[in-house]
Amino acid sequence: MxxxxxxxxxxxxxxxxxxxxxxxxxxxxxxxxxxxxxxxxxxxxxxxTNPKTHLPKVAVSKATLFDQKVRDLYRDLQVEQQGLTFEVFEKAMTGYLNLEEAGKVSDKQLLTVVDFSLPSTQKRLWVLDLGSKQVKFHTLVAHGRNSGENMATTFSNENESNKSSLGFYVTEGEYVGKHGRSLKLAGVDEGYNTNALMRSVVMHGADYVSEEFIRQNGRLGRSLGCPALPMDQKDAIIEAVGGQTAMFINGPDSRYSSKYLNQDVAMSTLLDNSQMI
Missing domain, CATH: 1.20.5 (Single alpha-helices involved in coiled-coils or other helix-helix interfaces)
Incomplete structure (x- = not known):
């Protein structure tokens, strides 16, 4: 139990x-x-303790750096508000840097830009001081009489065409001619403006380049192909840009091309030039 x-x-x-x-x-x-x-x-x-261990390394390309430097310069010059587009400015800068690399321009660091895609009633000439990042002049400029009325639409390198010529120029010396104090321009774009000296395409002043002429006629007067300037500014502009400085004349011509629009040369020159960065 x-x-x-x-x-x-x-x-x-x-x-x-x-x-x-x-x-x-x-x-x-x-x-x-x-x-x-x-x-x-x-x-x-x-x-x-080491937050950077797994971060990927991002390489900045030369082209990206070049684009940023040119955009920074464009911003610092404040020319967008004055009607100079970045596209035209970038072309002008590319050519300037190529001309500098080729030893064709002086150390003045001046670049004159003329945009004939704008009407003659608009200020379409800029003289840019790339060293101090300032606009020295912004004014009216005339085109050739056979290039168009208020708008320039056709261009030529031919003698007696009375048309404007597109492309890059290098300024030469002064002389006194029928228009008074004038400045010789050497065209460097083969097929587009290399006859400029022979055609006497020069910078000079003209009475028909003024606000008063625009008020009376609805447009500027026109030259025989020269980038004619206002009489009250021509002496100062000629004195400033004379002696191997670069000038670029832009226009609405899709066929235009230039060996001075070499981006690789422009990139190397700008990135090596600490004064402009």
Missing amino acids: MENISVVRRQRLKLKSRRMVRRVLPFVAALFMATPMAAPVTRSKAAA
């Missing part, structure tokens, strides 16, 4: 132990799952 009671008690104790295990097991499992693993903690600390 005592043996049977002992067996029953042992069975009850086993049953009670099993129930206890079933109650405690979920808490133990939950506690285990909530405890962070050692390896991830170690990686997290490493990342926090």
Whole structure:
């Protein structure tokens, strides 16, 4: 009889132990799952102490740097507000830098830009001081009489065409001619303006380049192909830009091309020139 009671008690104790295990097991499992693993903690600390470890290295291309420098210069000159587009400015700068690399321009760091895609009633000539990043002159300029009325639409390199010629020029010396004080221009773009000296395409002043003429006629007067200037500014402009400085005449002609629009040469020259950066 005592043996049977002992067996029953042992069975009850086993049953009670099993129930206890079933109650405690979920808490133990939950506690285990909530405890962070050692390896991830170690990686997290490493990342926090050296945040640059996994950052990719980004190489800035030469072309990107060149574009940024030209845009910075365009912004500093504040010529966008005056009507000079970035597209025309970039062309002019590319040519200037090519001419500089070729040793064709002086160290004056002056660039004259004429944009004949604008009407004659608008100030479309800029003399830019690239060293000081200032606009020295911004004024009216006439185109050739056979290039168009208010808008210049056709251009030529031919003698007696009485048309303007597009492209890059290098200024030469002064002389006194039928228009008074004048400045010789040497065209350097073969097929577009290399006859400029022979045609006597020069910078000079003219009475028909004025606001008064515009009010009376609805446009400027026109030259025989010269970029004619206002009489009250021509002396100062000629004196400033004379002596191997660059000039670029832009116009609405998609066929125009130039060996001086070499981007690789321009990039190397600008990025090596600390005075303009």
